[in-house]
Structure formats: C-alpha cells, structure tokens
Amino acid sequence: MAASQIKTEGETRTLLAVGDVQLECMMYRNAYASGPSSSEEPLAVVVLHPYSWLGGCMYDHVVQHLYASFASSGQYNTVIAYNSRGVGRSSGRATMFGAQKEVGDLKGLCQMLMSNLVHPPKKVLLVGYSHGSCVACGASTEPYVAGICAISPPIGSFASSALRLKDLWRVFCQATTRKFVALGTSDTFCSEKTLRKQMDGVEAAVKIYERGDHFWSRSGLLESLQADVLEWCLAINA
16 A cells, blocks of 8 residues: 555554555554644654564554553644564565664665655654664754653663664663653663663663563553653643
C-alpha cells in the first residue's frame, strides 16, 4: 500500500516502503488532531520496539500499551509502531551491532510521514523501549523531532558495549530536543547509578520506578509508566 493511500482516520495495518526496505506497521490516524490546543502543530508519535535478535517486535506488551495510550488520547495526528528490518513481515536483515541501519530506517519513516500522508504531521515524538530507545536516540538531532522518550535504555557498561550503542546514546545526550528517561531500580541492563552518571549535565526529565525491572512485569508499574509518558508528551506543546 502506498503511503498516500493510508486512510486519514482510524487504524491501518500495512507495509510501508522506506528506503531499501518494506516496514510492517500498525498506524492509527486522527489526521485532524492538532494537540492539546488548536494553535499547535499536528504531531506524530513513533513507538520503537526492543532488540530484534532477542525477539523484540511491535507486539511487545510495553510497545502495545504505549501505542494504545497514544492512539486513544485523541491528541495525535498519527501514532505508529512498526517492526524494524528483518522482523515479522518487514524486509531486510536486522543489524546485530550499532543499529545504524535501523536509525536510517527510522529517519526515512519519519520523513515519509511528514511528506507523503494526507493531512500530515509537522513534527514527531519518538518513544523507544529498550533497544528501541537507542535507535530513537540516533535520530535525536533531526529538526523534526519534538522530543524523545527513552524507556529502559540498555546503557549499562556490558549491554552498551556488547551491542555497541554508546555512540547512539552520546547523540541523545548532546541533542537539544526535549528528553524523558524512565528506568526501574531492578533493571538488569542499566542501574540507576549508571543512568545518573550518564545523564550528568544533561537536561532531561528522569523518572525512576522503585523495584521496576527491564520488562515492566511488576503489577501496576506498566500502567504508571504509561500515564507518566503520556503526561510528559502532552506537556511538550502545552
């Protein structure tokens, strides 16, 4: 399905051509939404999933909760979650280290949303979970990015070195866009101490969730995260 054929209201499941790949997407459109007030520019939200080599996909429960909360809020022009290259029906091959191709795909997808859709969004909020947060970080400096929400970023010394994600996190820290970072105190891929050290001198909202693990499995925490992320994102243009 061509991007221009995507209906202007409601949900679509489709493959979108982005560069040299086809990306399997689920997209909810409220094309006439303009944000919390009518004077604001219409925003898109892109939700990114965990590491594909360990089974990460757009049907991850955290991704699905976030996607649903944005879609049901009525505040966003376009909400999209997608399978990165090599996942599900998406073509191409996932990169094991560094995620540079995935970052390029994300940038291409955002540009497509803003140029090819009927009643397109003007800017994009990036909401990434786990490995997806680092992919989002790689696009931090793009002028169309209104803000980035990094949930459970795997930036502990072992995880970051093993997956070669340090450069992407460095882009995020140096970017001037609005930032929100969420982490549980029991996250196995990044400790609170490490996050605080990495964020030293970086202007960002940081939320720490007591006893929260990387997978947000403790009862009630995912709902708290969902509410906090939505509140922060709505405040960007308030």
